[in-house]
Amino acid sequence: xxxxxxxxxxxxxxxxxxxxxxxxxxxxxxxxxxxxxxxxxxxxxxxxxxxxxxxxxxxxxxxxxxxxxxxxxxxxxxxxxxxxxxxxxxxxxxxxxxxxxxxxxxxxxxxxxxxxxxxxxxxxxxxxxxxxxxxxxxxxxxxxxxxxxxxx
Amino acid sequence: xxxxxxxxxxxxxxxxxxxxxxxxxxxxxxxxxxxxxxxxxxxxxxxxxxxxxxxxxxxxxxxxxxxxxxxxxxxxxxxxxxxxxxxxxxxxxxxxxxxxxxxxxxxxxxxxxxxxxxxxxxxxxxxxxxxxxxxxxxxxxxxxxxxxxxxxxxxxxxxxxxxxxxxxxxxxxxxxxxxxxxxxxxxxxxxxxxxxxxxxxxxxxxxxxxxxxxxxxxxxxxxxxxxxxxxxxxxxxxxxxxxxxxxxxxxxxxxxxxxxxxxxxxxxxxxxxxxxxxxxxxxxxxxxxxxxxxxxxxxxxxxxxxxxxxxxxxxxxxxxxxxxxxxxxxxxxxxxxxxxxxxxxxxxxxxxxxxxxxxxxxxxxxxxx
Numbered sequence: 010x011x012x013x014x015x016x017x018x019x020x021x022x023x024x025x026x027x028x029x030x031x032x033x034x035x036x037x038x039x040x041x042x043x044x045x046x047x048x049x050x051x052x053x054x055x056x057x058x059x060x061x062x063x064x065x066x067x068x069x070x071x072x073x074x075x076x077x078x079x080x081x082x083x084x085x086x087x088x089x090x091x092x093x094x095x096x097x098x099x100x101x102x103x104x105x106x107x108x109x110x111x112x113x114x115x116x117x118x119x120x121x122x123x124x125x126x127x128x129x130x131x132x133x134x135x136x137x138x139x140x141x142x143x144x145x146x147x148x149x150x151x152x153x154x155x156x157x158x159x160x161x
Numbered sequence: 162x163x164x165x166x167x168x169x170x171x172x173x174x175x176x177x178x179x180x181x182x183x184x185x186x187x188x189x190x191x192x193x194x195x196x197x198x199x200x201x202x203x204x205x206x207x208x209x210x211x212x213x214x215x216x217x218x219x220x221x222x223x224x225x226x227x228x229x230x231x232x233x234x235x236x237x238x239x240x241x242x243x244x245x246x247x248x249x250x251x252x253x254x255x256x257x258x259x260x261x262x263x264x265x266x267x268x269x270x271x272x273x274x275x276x277x278x279x280x281x282x283x284x285x286x287x288x289x290x291x292x293x294x295x296x297x298x299x300x301x302x303x304x305x306x307x308x309x310x311x312x313x314x315x316x317x318x319x320x321x322x323x324x325x326x327x328x329x330x331x332x333x334x335x336x337x338x339x340x341x342x343x344x345x346x347x348x349x350x351x352x353x354x355x356x357x358x359x360x361x362x363x364x365x366x367x368x369x370x371x372x373x374x375x376x377x378x379x380x381x382x383x384x385x386x387x388x389x390x391x392x393x394x395x396x397x398x399x400x401x402x403x404x405x406x407x408x409x410x411x412x413x414x415x416x417x418x419x420x421x422x423x424x425x426x427x428x429x430x431x432x433x434x435x436x437x438x439x440x441x442x443x444x445x446x447x448x449x450x451x452x453x454x455x456x457x458x459x460x461x462x463x464x465x466x467x468x469x470x471x472x473x474x475x476x477x478x479x480x481x482x483x484x485x486x487x488x489x490x491x492x493x494x495x496x497x498x499x500x501x502x503x504x505x506x507x508x509x510x511x512x513x514x515x516x517x518x519x520x521x522x523x524x525x526x527x528x529x530x
Binding site: 122135 | 183185186187194195198201202400402403405442443449
């Protein structure tokens, strides 16, 4: 063990709040995003248009992201996708507002999105894969045939 | 690293062979959109373009530099350097990273140039002793930096200058510039030059520019300094999370006063955010962990020309007074708030004007708002 861990380190910041505080303060930059989410929800309801918000691209200060997620809360649905590392999908307590956390195989965050949709896009099968689905199933139903029958 | 023809496989084919599903590819594209500072809704379009993209051959030249830019690139997280080399580009020459040395290394560069005429990218980090300087000031394999640069760019598609040394001369060009250091754009006039400034640049900005070229098959939109607008289109100040404190006139006076502890604006401590164009405020460093202002330090302005000779890092932002008597302060303040104006006006500044820099007080700045 190095002696580094014996050096007392105190992290100070005006925005630091106790972990148990259910209402983290932040720098006030979460509020505009919450209003953007509200507009996106209205669009989803009226036109069906989905919206994605890149939270990593926001100029958040310490506490802002925590405040945003605290307001949105945690909903009923969780999903995990194993493709190029894990992707975690969490419904927020606001129906139609999803938190999609893209991680690589080393658990580094690649992107963090809020997705305002009925179902997050990453959960849906890709159209090209659907096109190949029947052929893939036929190949499993007829493993002895080198050429699977044409899809019908 | 043997040179490869760029037409061997598309990126989509390459990823599929490695067992990457289409859903995984979409995820890669979501991360790529974030990296390129594009809206997440662009991910499907990026997927469609990258599916058909070919890996470009890349030759990386290192001249008068500290290797900080390469260090920065190797800390890129999205995509990782391994992803970048294996999937996005074919890094055919980089004498710091490659295993080969001596003749074999130099042959790799020559082979990449011969195999991909007119199609390879040249990335340069470090400044170059100019044609009038002693060629012995900086050499690679016995060739002067100038000779190697001009030979390599002759048949290149484009040149990406990475870091403040390659883009603007950097610390080697600091007064009195003993080696006659020049930037890439000072020397290369017949090829597109993209400047990715910063000391060092944000790693994901380096990879983002390459990914943009690969995705769209053309160079990104550039500002007056040839920097990609996607990353350098807004000032640090405009995107700073401490901006609300600036707007309310709340400034830290010292590094350990109550204002500093409460996270107030660092303008009076010398923050160059109002005149600095970069993506630190949103992309951050070390895998999005933090950035200088979040760590409590003012922005140094490292992505701007001549930041090394522009006065003290801890003096409040200053703008030069013009010889014509025009109140450049007004232009500076407007540019800091609206964005863009400072970059254009600053390009026209002369050394004499820089010598007449005057500090701008907070009261003056606020009076102009």
